Amino acid sequence: MAQASAVTVASLRGVAKRFASGTRALGDLNLDVRQGEFLTLLGPSGCGKSTALRILAGLSEASDGVITWPDASARAAGAIGFVFQEPTLMPWANVFDNAYLPFRLAGTSRAQAAARVNAALDGVGLGDFADAYPRELSGGMKMRVSIARALATQPHLLLMDEPFAALDEISRFKLNNDLLALWQQRGTTVVFVTHSVFESVYLSNRIVVMTSRPGRVFAELTVDTPYPRSESFRTSAEYVAHCRRASQALVGAMAAGESA
Amino acid sequence: MSRAGTRAAPARADDQLRRERWLRVLSPIAALVLGVVAWDLVVRVNVLPPYVLPSPLLVLQTLFADWAILWRALLTTLAITFEGLILALAGGIGLAVLFNQSRAVEYSLYPYAVVLQVTPVVAIAPLLLIYLPQQVAVLACAWIVAFFPVLANTTLGLNSVDRNLLALFSLYGASRWRILVNLKLPAALPHMLGGLKIAGGLSLIGAVVAEIAAGSAGAGSGLAYRIVESGYRLNIPRMFAALILLSATGIAMFIALSALTHLLLRRWHESALVEEG
Numbered sequence: 001m002a003q004a005s006a007v008t009v010a011s012l013r014g015v016a017k018r019f020a021s022g023t024r025a026l027g028d029l030n031l032d033v034r035q036g037e038f039l040t041l042l043g044p045s046g047c048g049k050s051t052a053l054r055i056l057a058g059l060s061e062a063s064d065g066v067i068t069w070p071d072a073s074a075r076a077a078g079a080i081g082f083v084f085q086e087p088t089l090m091p092w093a094n095v096f097d098n099a100y101l102p103f104r105l106a107g108t109s110r111a112q113a114a115a116r117v118n119a120a121l122d123g124v125g126l127g128d129f130a131d132a133y134p135r136e137l138s139g140g141m142k143m144r145v146s147i148a149r150a151l152a153t154q155p156h157l158l159l160m161d162e163p164f165a166a167l168d169e170i171s172r173f174k175l176n177n178d179l180l181a182l183w184q185q186r187g188t189t190v191v192f193v194t195h196s197v198f199e200s201v202y203l204s205n206r207i208v209v210m211t212s213r214p215g216r217v218f219a220e221l222t223v224d225t226p227y228p229r230s231e232s233f234r235t236s237a238e239y240v241a242h243c244r245r246a247s248q249a250l251v252g253a254m255a256a257g258e259s260a
Numbered sequence: 261m262s263r264a265g266t267r268a269a270p271a272r273a274d275d276q277l278r279r280e281r282w283l284r285v286l287s288p289i290a291a292l293v294l295g296v297v298a299w300d301l302v303v304r305v306n307v308l309p310p311y312v313l314p315s316p317l318l319v320l321q322t323l324f325a326d327w328a329i330l331w332r333a334l335l336t337t338l339a340i341t342f343e344g345l346i347l348a349l350a351g352g353i354g355l356a357v358l359f360n361q362s363r364a365v366e367y368s369l370y371p372y373a374v375v376l377q378v379t380p381v382v383a384i385a386p387l388l389l390i391y392l393p394q395q396v397a398v399l400a401c402a403w404i405v406a407f408f409p410v411l412a413n414t415t416l417g418l419n420s421v422d423r424n425l426l427a428l429f430s431l432y433g434a435s436r437w438r439i440l441v442n443l444k445l446p447a448a449l450p451h452m453l454g455g456l457k458i459a460g461g462l463s464l465i466g467a468v469v470a471e472i473a474a475g476s477a478g479a480g481s482g483l484a485y486r487i488v489e490s491g492y493r494l495n496i497p498r499m500f501a502a503l504i505l506l507s508a509t510g511i512a513m514f515i516a517l518s519a520l521t522h523l524l525l526r527r528w529h530e531s532a533l534v535e536e537g
Contacts, residue, residue, distance in 0.1 A: 057431055059431060077431075078433075082431055086424060088424040090443070092446045092449065092528045093446075105429065105438060135528060
């Protein structure tokens with residue numbers, strides 16, 4: 001079972017990001033990502049949490065600060081999986097080919113990758129939809145394909161940028177549960193970005209609350225409820241208590257962001 | 261809802277759909293028949309001589325009587341049109357890819373592509389005919405008018421790739437070549453096909469304009485040349501017959517390119533989606 005360890009996957013020190021427009025998205029962000037943990041970055045929109053995630057993925061350059069990766073192989077192509085807010089599928093390719101993409105780009109043949117792609121699709125419950133095209137799927141199913149694609153290469157680190165924000169509540173709860181199950185099976189380190197207090201508490205064992213203008217860490221909370229967590233956790237007093245703490249931290253972060 | 265109700269509703273919808281389909285096929289045919297009858301009446305009532313306005317029947321007779329000449333002319337025009345279209349496709353897509361890969365090339369060449377497009381081809385044709393052999397000049401005209409829509413649409417398509425997909429490709433270490441082949445070109449395909457559909461008609465127009473500009477000097481005799489020649493000879497029925505063939509060619513090309521578009525996009529693109537329910 002996956003639990004946070006003391007080993008650090010990546011650490012950000014004094015990371016800042018200034019866009020060409022002059023906007024300071026991040027200022028002096030200090031953050032350690034620990035192996036095996038489910039870390040959530042929680043904050044109001046515009047607090048730079050997505051920017052932090054993109055910098056971790058190497059999709060964006062930090063303007064200042066250092067990011068260290070104790071294990072260099074954790075940055076190799078295919079070692080990081082990324083799930084965007086939109087499913088970001090290729091509409092001209094069927095479900096199999098979409099999930100096969102990371103392998104195709106790594107030069108792995110379809111036959112060689114087939115077993116792993118199919119396993120990833122089975123893992124998100126889409127084993128029977130390999131031949132379907134994205135437009136034939138519901139929003140939740142598209143997001144599942146996106147998750148399967150990110151997990152197919154068995155990444156060390158899975159980065160998720162508000163992946164369920166556009167989904168209805170029923171699909172979101174179901175995907176929350178499935179995501180936790182996958183995380184427990186595989187022991188992948190997850191960094192999850194959301195603006196939902198409830199989602200952050202349900203999923204993570206560590207929550208970093210961020211404040212805006214510029215984005216930096218405001219508070220850190222630990223959710224020590226053991227996994228597996230299920231629907232009964234959603235209605236427990238413990239969950240409510242954690243949510244209250246996270247809400248208060250978020251309110252504080254927003255006030256700090258406004259006064260800055 | 262009662263069982264009878266649930267069964268009757270789809271049946272009624274089916275009927276309506278069928279009637280709608282027949283209406284779409286029969287309405288234009290009815291309009292055509294009415295138009296031809298009106299044409300025929302105008303000729304008969306006014307007793308117009310064929311060199312003013314031939315009757316539809318005479319045009320049809322001429323079409324059959326002159327078939328040997330017209331068929332050869334049609335083949336010539338078709339060959340030029342297709343060659344122009346294929347060159348336009350190659351040139352338009354090739355140039356769009358080049359523009360997409362290098363901003364410097366795009367900035368230096370795009371304005372001249374626009375100049376080529378906005379200068380009326382009728383005005384360029386006589387000049388081309390001076391410097392190039394006639395066949396080549398006609399082909400060049402077809403290419404000039406047809407390549408721009410392919411270029412403009414493909415450029416638009418290549419530039420409107422999903423930014424997140426682009427980020428994903430770079431996350432997995434994709435090369436420029438991979439990004440072009442596996443992401444940008446498929447994403448641009450619907451735009452490309454839209455450009456091709458316009459280019460098909462324009463290529464025919466370019467070929468016709470150039471042949472008309474070539475006029476009596478023309479040794480290679482396409483349909484447009486036959487029209488000009490028949491005009492000089494006051495052979496008005498043959499002008500009409502050649503014109504009908506030209507229209508038919510344009511329509512056939514449009515249908516063929518629409519079918520190609522549907523075939524390539526039917527599985528995934530919104531434009532090919534059949535509304536259900």
